[in-house]
Amino acid sequence: MHIDDRLATVLAVSATGDNQIRVQFRQLVDLLGTMPTTALGAAADPAVDRAMLRLGELSRRIPPAERAAALDRSGVRLRNARLVAELACDHPTVAETAIRMARLSEEQWLDILPTLPPRVRGLLRQRRDLGTAVIQRLDQLGASGPGLPAPPLTETAAAPQSEEPPAVPVTVDDQGGKVLPLRARTEPQSPAPPAAPPAAPLPAPLPAAATRGPAEAETARPTPSEGAARDGIGAIVRRIEAFRRTREATRPAANDAPFLPLVEEGDPARLQAFAFACDSSGRIVWTDASLAGMIVGLLLPLAERSSSQLASAFRRRLPVRATPVELDGPAAIAGPWLLDAAPEFDGEGRCTGYTGKFRRPSPVVAAQPANPEAVRVRQVLHELRTPVNAIQGFAELIHQQLVGPVPHGYRALAAGIAADAAQMLAGFEELERLARLDSGAMAPEPGEADLGALVEALIAQLAPFTGPRQSGFTLTTTPADCRVGLGHTDAERLGWRLLATLAGAARPGERLSALLQSRDGTVTLTLGLPEALAALPDPFEGHAPLSGQSLSGGLFGGGFALRLAAAEARSAGGSLTLRDRHVILALPAPRAERLTAPDPLPNPVQGVSGIG
Numbered sequence: 076m077h078i079d080d081r082l083a084t085v086l087a088v089s090a091t092g093d094n095q096i097r098v099q100f101r102q103l104v105d106l107l108g109t110m111p112t113t114a115l116g117a118a119a120d121p122a123v124d125r126a127m128l129r130l131g132e133l134s135r136r137i138p139p140a141e142r143a144a145a146l147d148r149s150g151v152r153l154r155n156a157r158l159v160a161e162l163a164c165d166h167p168t169v170a171e172t173a174i175r176m177a178r179l180s181e182e183q184w185l186d187i188l189p190t191l192p193p194r195v196r197g198l199l200r201q202r203r204d205l206g207t208a209v210i211q212r213l214d215q216l217g218a219s220g221p222g223l224p225a226p227p228l229t230e231t232a233a234a235p236q237s238e239e240p241p242a243v244p245v246t247v248d249d250q251g252g253k254v255l256p257l258r259a260r261t262e263p264q265s266p267a268p269p270a271a272p273p274a275a276p277l278p279a280p281l282p283a284a285a286t287r288g289p290a291e292a293e294t295a296r297p298t299p300s301e302g303a304a305r306d307g308i309g310a311i312v313r314r315i316e317a318f319r320r321t322r323e324a325t326r327p328a329a330n331d332a333p334f335l336p337l338v339e340e341g342d343p344a345r346l347q348a349f350a351f352a353c354d355s356s357g358r359i360v361w362t363d364a365s366l367a368g369m370i371v372g373l374l375l376p377l378a379e380r381s382s383s384q385l386a387s388a389f390r391r392r393l394p395v396r397a398t399p400v401e402l403d404g405p406a407a408i409a410g411p412w413l414l415d416a417a418p419e420f421d422g423e424g425r426c427t428g429y430t431g432k433f434r435r436p437s438p439v440v441a442a443q444p445a446n447p448e449a450v451r452v453r454q455v456l457h458e459l460r461t462p463v464n465a466i467q468g469f470a471e472l473i474h475q476q477l478v479g480p481v482p483h484g485y486r487a488l489a490a491g492i493a494a495d496a497a498q499m500l501a502g503f504e505e506l507e508r509l510a511r512l513d514s515g516a517m518a519p520e521p522g523e524a525d526l527g528a529l530v531e532a533l534i535a536q537l538a539p540f541t542g543p544r545q546s547g548f549t550l551t552t553t554p555a556d557c558r559v560g561l562g563h564t565d566a567e568r569l570g571w572r573l574l575a576t577l578a579g580a581a582r583p584g585e586r587l588s589a590l591l592q593s594r595d596g597t598v599t600l601t602l603g604l605p606e607a608l609a610a611l612p613d614p615f616e617g618h619a620p621l622s623g624q625s626l627s628g629g630l631f632g633g634g635f636a637l638r639l640a641a642a643e644a645r646s647a648g649g650s651l652t653l654r655d656r657h658v659i660l661a662l663p664a665p666r667a668e669r670l671t672a673p674d675p676l677p678n679p680v681q682g683v684s685g686i687g
Contacts, residue, residue: 082106082122100133101145108153139166146172156183163195174198181206188212189350346407348434355428369405392418392426449514456503467496502630512642519647520562523665526598527557527591529567533574540626544583552591559598560665561647569643576636579626581605600660609656
């Protein structure tokens, strides 16, 4: 498929029923999720914008639990950063599933982090496949970690395991430090004033034995259950202290922000993207805290002639998608940018400004020069292949009676139509292959193939046709090694195209010579040219198959088959030529890369004389 119109096909369908709505939702998620784009890289594609709008409309008609279940299915691939960012702003259930199922690169996570809600950043922090840069960025954005560290194994192992029922939780009474059960405090024994929350942690109460006599101390000795409860509280306190120490150790320093524009020390790294918010006049009023010193206060170039598209969008309060903008300022932000932004409105409908993102344009990759004629042929073939595919599909439906009983006469007609359509598609494939080979858009399959064994097998395969006609090939092989530097599939296809074309053009009783040689790193196959082709002014010229010819190397006759075979040989580094009523196929032998072993080092014992 050379023109991917699957998204347009899905958008052309109007989903009305509940089942159609759910099916189209899954189709859009699958198509958008497999697009290898960044968070806003696909914004310039109108089809993608329409698909995102349609996805939002369908989401409002599907319950959140069903949307999350559709994302949690096996086979769903969320590789589109823009789609992940949109789903992260959905219902919490959908956002959690999207963050868990997303498969983005480190650059894509860094690209969409500023657009994610704080709650979703906390969910993202729980992933274990994030890079160091993403974790540091989450720390700068204030995303909290997954929670307290797990308790040590020694503490859990030290918990008493007894068959007695669990002890009643205890607490310390405010009057005299007496230990009472928790439910005893809730019983209406005596009214007590409500205890106000302490402003600071209270000191630990003294043990009961320190304030009472020996007899009372003996009776107030803690039971094993009370000691276990106190040990559990101590373990939680130690885990809190460990978490606080770890957070303080990993917290970035307060002065790690980039230098301000007026500071000459240091060279800040060149920014690749940053989020922003501006007022209705185009002046930036918000950005990340670390970049505020050199970005807040900048005015978007709305008055410049080169930014007429941006100024028109601002004047009409329209979204901006991948609009080129040139910024002046420090080296970190100076240069070309692409702007993606959307207008913000207050409750009365007045535009309060724009929020969006600046991103650097992708580096321009020099495109390979394409043959205009080959490109035009491929476009025409695509337009022809689509209706032929449809005709073949409907013919097979009728022939196989998938839509209901069909009379045998109609089934026979449908079978003939399906066969003709398949033959036409095979011809389109040959035309496209020749166009791609001539334009250099296709490379042969790398590998090795034994041309001698392939030619012998193909001659034997042609024997049922050439045997009754007393025609065929007389093969003479001189070398023992006839390997060529071409993949087995491509070599077999090239040999069949050549041998079938010549055998089909040979008259009954006409034997053709076949000589296989190998010399100077080149394997040569010399085949005799049939009289019917030798009588033509140029056998390579396009002509229809000869009358009565039941075997042909292609749908478009021998001339086209020979030209296609010559293009295949040329792409493999060989050639196909005509000389003295013979067709000569020359293919290079595979390059033998032999590694010369280094000379062995002399044995130090053998190199010393007079030992012993």
